[in-house]
Amino acid sequence: MSSDINSTDRAAQTDGFHLVIDALKLNGIDTIFGLPGIPITDLTRKAQAAGMRVISFRHEQHAGNAAAAAGFLTQKPGICLTVSAPGFLNGLTALANATVNCFPMILISGSSEREIVDLQQGDYEEMDQLNAAKPYCKAAFRVLHAQDIGIGIARAIRSALSGRPGGVYLDLPAKLFAQAMDATAGKLSLVKVVDPAPRQIPAPDAVQRALALLKGAKRPLILLGKGAAYAQADADIRALVEKSGVPYLPMSMAKGLLPDTHVQSASAARSYVLAEADVVMLVGARLNWLLSHGKGKTWGAPNAKQFIQIDIAPTEIDSNVAIAAPVIGDIGSCVSALLAGMGSQWAKPPAEWTGAIAERKDKNLSKMAVTLAQNPSPMNFHSALNVVRDMVKAHPDMIVVNEGANTLDFTRSIVDMYEPRKRLDCGTWGIMGIGMGFAIGAAVTTGKPVLAIEGDSAFGFSGMEVETICRYNLPVCVVVFNNNGVYGGMDVNPTGGSDVAPTVFVKNARYDKMIEAFGGKGVHATTPAELAKAMAEAIASGRPTLINAVIDESAGTESGRITSLNPQSAAKKK
Numbered sequence: 001m002s003s004d005i006n007s008t009d010r011a012a013q014t015d016g017f018h019l020v021i022d023a024l025k026l027n028g029i030d031t032i033f034g035l036p037g038i039p040i041t042d043l044t045r046k047a048q049a050a051g052m053r054v055i056s057f058r059h060e061q062h063a064g065n066a067a068a069a070a071g072f073l074t075q076k077p078g079i080c081l082t083v084s085a086p087g088f089l090n091g092l093t094a095l096a097n098a099t100v101n102c103f104p105m106i107l108i109s110g111s112s113e114r115e116i117v118d119l120q121q122g123d124y125e126e127m128d129q130l131n132a133a134k135p136y137c138k139a140a141f142r143v144l145h146a147q148d149i150g151i152g153i154a155r156a157i158r159s160a161l162s163g164r165p166g167g168v169y170l171d172l173p174a175k176l177f178a179q180a181m182d183a184t185a186g187k188l189s190l191v192k193v194v195d196p197a198p199r200q201i202p203a204p205d206a207v208q209r210a211l212a213l214l215k216g217a218k219r220p221l222i223l224l225g226k227g228a229a230y231a232q233a234d235a236d237i238r239a240l241v242e243k244s245g246v247p248y249l250p251m252s253m254a255k256g257l258l259p260d261t262h263v264q265s266a267s268a269a270r271s272y273v274l275a276e277a278d279v280v281m282l283v284g285a286r287l288n289w290l291l292s293h294g295k296g297k298t299w300g301a302p303n304a305k306q307f308i309q310i311d312i313a314p315t316e317i318d319s320n321v322a323i324a325a326p327v328i329g330d331i332g333s334c335v336s337a338l339l340a341g342m343g344s345q346w347a348k349p350p351a352e353w354t355g356a357i358a359e360r361k362d363k364n365l366s367k368m369a370v371t372l373a374q375n376p377s378p379m380n381f382h383s384a385l386n387v388v389r390d391m392v393k394a395h396p397d398m399i400v401v402n403e404g405a406n407t408l409d410f411t412r413s414i415v416d417m418y419e420p421r422k423r424l425d426c427g428t429w430g431i432m433g434i435g436m437g438f439a440i441g442a443a444v445t446t447g448k449p450v451l452a453i454e455g456d457s458a459f460g461f462s463g464m465e466v467e468t469i470c471r472y473n474l475p476v477c478v479v480v481f482n483n484n485g486v487y488g489g490m491d492v493n494p495t496g497g498s499d500v501a502p503t504v505f506v507k508n509a510r511y512d513k514m515i516e517a518f519g520g521k522g523v524h525a526t527t528p529a530e531l532a533k534a535m536a537e538a539i540a541s542g543r544p545t546l547i548n549a550v551i552d553e554s555a556g557t558e559s560g561r562i563t564s565l566n567p568q569s570a571a572k573k574k
């Protein structure tokens, strides 16, 4: 009899574990990327039992990167779940990277007991995680009472998604999970976030100002950034470009918003258009280091250019150079207002401008075709990427993940993309280590095949996650461009000592053997034909594959295309 009463009581109760899961599910979040341990082991189990997809990683940074990729691809915050202190810190790099890239994600970390942490009495994995996280994310919250879990998760979701998207930290102390409360009250405490990323309609005068500037331009240019890719306003963005007739440049993760083969793409005449344009319209792209801060030699004659900038963050405007026509709002609303304002009589840019671009494009593309057609032995970046290019053309819905230095720069410029949000890379920081996390996040979220083109150094940062790829049998094909080191393998130790140079790895390493340890398919490819065959098989089978593509160790340049950022001593040596 008494045991019946107890079980009725229990049935009428819920706890912190279940409230976290219910709050996430209520908000349409169905996947957690994480790594179990105290105090969140049971949360991962219970989430799986409740029907969520729980993807367990080997290191939290990669779980965080997977969550960030999911956020970018879906406009829902990706969830990364970690243990306290070291697990939290491992996830923090990904949270900071997501914030820098304007990707929505939530890092949820279990934490140790507040009473002990705050008195610094030495708890298991003691750390003041909330304050550690604050400078590196958009917002950071802590929940102390089970009845506040619903509101805590609602605040985290809204903070991640509204305005400029970014990373949010949610601190859940160990004690919270076990707290029990009445199940009905628990259910009522949950919040389904209404309209988490409200549309922000641009002011009509801002739209008119922008259109007037664009209309008067003799050499206009549109620059699409990854904010434009994130916005999922693909049809309107394409319509804006095509209706205006303005040549455009995609930033790396905006590639494919319009197919790179589009007649208006000015990518193959990039330096010409950046230097010569008189009016540049930025759509979800910041004038940061990736665009030489909007000034200097890259941008041609000083003060000869005017900018229109569409962005959701008003404080982005004038961050580097004066912006003549800011348009503040969400890209979908801004682009549709611009389209409406253009009317039906919009005059295309002067033929002199578009003709000069076409001429340069043709010249550069013909030159590139000759380079790509060469077949040196060992392979160089061009001959290997020539077959990658064909593979992506044949499978335009495949997601390409890309990191490295030369591997990044050459892949970005050689491999055409055909669909929006199909390219994920080192992004705003130029960070190494996103490879396997982004690949897993993309594969899990979209179910599409993923091709990860990785420098051998870049791959090393997340290489252990090939086990995760095999464990979940994900359709990921990793291609390691193996040139024996960071940037290349040619450096020598100037002392003649037995240590190799700092940039050099084990020569002729067989990365393909790594995936075989976990049941995946490893391939050693020394020619474009072998590489093409292996990629085609991987994509057709959907089987986890790692191709060790042997690249000439002298083929790259130090720092790839950003050599100018690499300090060299100016001191004269005697």
Ligand code: ADP
Residues within 6 Å of the ligand: 100, 101, 102, 164, 165, 224, 225, 226, 227, 228, 230, 231, 251, 252, 253, 254, 283, 284, 285, 286, 287, 288, 290, 310, 311, 312, 313, 316, 329, 330, 331, 332, 427, 428
């Ligand atoms: P890229 O590196 O491709 O040049 P950035 O990351 O520098 O792009 O810039 C992205 C910009 O897009 C950010 O300034 C961000 O505020 C903005 N952004 C992101 N999402 C939206 C959106 N939905 N509407 C408007 N602007 C957005």
Ligand code: TZD
Residues within 6 Å of the ligand: 403, 404, 405, 406, 407, 408, 430, 431, 432, 433, 454, 455, 456, 457, 458, 459, 481, 483, 485, 486, 487, 488, 556, 560
């Ligand atoms: N650590 C982190 C987290 N990010 C970084 N960007 C670096 C170190 C420095 N770094 C680069 O900027 S590129 C790179 C490093 C270590 C690797 C380049 O070698 P690779 O590529 O083998 O990946 P290539 O194609 O051989 O140049």
